[in-house]
Amino acid sequence: MAFLTEWFWFFLFLPLAALSGWIIGRRGGQRHGDTQVSRLSSTYFRGLNYLLNEQPDKAIELFLHIAELDKETFETQVALGHLFRRRGEVDRAIRLHQGLVQRADLSDAQRVQALLALGEDYMRSGLLDRAETVFTDLARIDQRAPQALKHLIGIYQAERDWEKAIDNARRYEEVTTEPMGKLIAQFECELAERHRTANSVDAARAAVARAYQADAGSVRAGIIEGRIESDAGNSEAAIRAFERAARHDPDYLPEVLPSLLAGYEQVGDLSGARAFLSEMCEHYRGIAPVLALTRLVERQDGVAAARAYLARQLKDRPSVRGEAALIDLTLAEGADASATLHDLKHITDQLLVRNPSYRCTQCGFGARTHHWQCPSCKEWGTIKPLLNYAVV
Known part of the structure; x- marks a missing residue:
């Protein structure tokens, strides 16, 4: 990979070196230009030789010398700064790009390009305050x-x-x-x-x-609205907000279910909770609404009815968490196979502990807790609960 990278810079600097010689020849007369072209060509091919012998540091020095032979080789110097930055030599990139910014003979487009490169150098080195200043100035200029x-x-x-x-x-x-x-x-x-x-x-x-004005379908805004209203004791408003979020993107249903069910408890509307969960079972492929509905069936109709309901659901959507819940219900019934079920329960619980509960749809990052911004790829709103995840 490093060898291919050096070849990339070889092909980059070949036309730039030739262009530098052409400019010199045009400006300084044919004879003087020929001399300068010869010097540039000699220096360039020495740099190529260093690349072929895997001596990139010496090659960089020679390419820098090419830029110094003619101050009009702006693109060459910008490219050198990018090369320094890519190699981790940010200080050298900063010095080079600072020198470009200070030149009085740059066009407006060149000055914008040099400032942009300098700001990126500062970002790479972690000097965010300096980068902010550069980019703010750049936004004013252009x-x-x-x-x-x-x-x-x-x-x-x-x-x-x-x-x-x-x-x-x-x-x-x-x-x-x-x-x-x-x-x-x-x-x-x-x-x-x-x-x-x-x-x-x-x-x-x-x-x-x-x-909501920026993104009418913002799931996160709905979740936060629900929490705000729940904190304020406005349970009905909280229920509406949580349901709105879940309907817009059912993948986030496990995130809202605990608070949503608590809201239904506050207003004493378990039938409303059952109706909403039944609706979600039709639109959400995961196990969360099934487990929540199982708990309500257990409370209202008894353990046997809950176990029978869950067993039917697991035939269509098998789930480790569903299996764990079914074991709990079977144990609660006092079935004869209690010893075997206890062992199976222990194994299942261990599997659940090791598995992530959330995954980033952008990069695949797995997490045990939810993040709105992925710690790995830094994308927003891409980490979602896994289909078989539920906290109820």
Whole structure:
């Protein structure tokens, strides 16, 4: 892989070196140009020889020398900075790109390119404050600098400055026409969670409303709204919010079920809970609504009815968690095979402990607890409960 990378840079610098010689020849006269072209060619092929002998450091030094022979080789110097950054030599990339930014002879497009490269150097080195300054300046210089805005969004996400992340996401959407509603809704939900934690109920509700404006189908906004109303004692409003979230994306049903069922308990509407769970069993392939409905059947109709219902359901949707629940019900009935069932129960419980409960649909990251932003690929709203996961 490293060898192929060096060949990539070989083919990159070949036309750039030739172009440098052509420029020199045009500007300084044919004879002087021929001399410079010869020097560039000699230096270039020495660098190629270093690459072939797996001496990339010496090759880089020579390619840098090519750039120094003619200050107009802007693209060559930018490419060298990218090479330094890719190799982890961020300090050298920063020095090179700083030198470019300070040049007075750059065109506006070149200055934007140099600033963008410098900001990316700072990001790579973890100097987010400097990167923020560069990208902010760049956005002022060029109002249509989408890459700078995108980097600013990433910086403000890392700093958890959600207001600025929202502002830059909206600007990015205006510049590129790329829809940013779902991402903006996630940022608004972060604000809502912050306000909810601080007991600022009105501010939390306002943030949820803005999240819905950005993404009318935001599941997270529905979940947060349900929790806000539940905390405030508005059980019926909480039920509506949780049901809205579950209907929009049934994959999140396991996330809302405990709070949703608690809301039904508060208002004393177990028949409503059974009706909703029956509806979800038709639309959700996982085991969560089945297990929740089994608990309600057990409470209202007894253990035998619950065990019979669950056994029927497991024929169509086999599940380790469903098996564990069926074992519990069988043990509660006092069946003769208690000893065997106890052993099977122990094995099943061990399997459940080792399995992740959530998985990222983007990168496959597995987790025991839910994250709205994947710790691995950093995508938002991609971690969902596994189909056979349920907390009821």
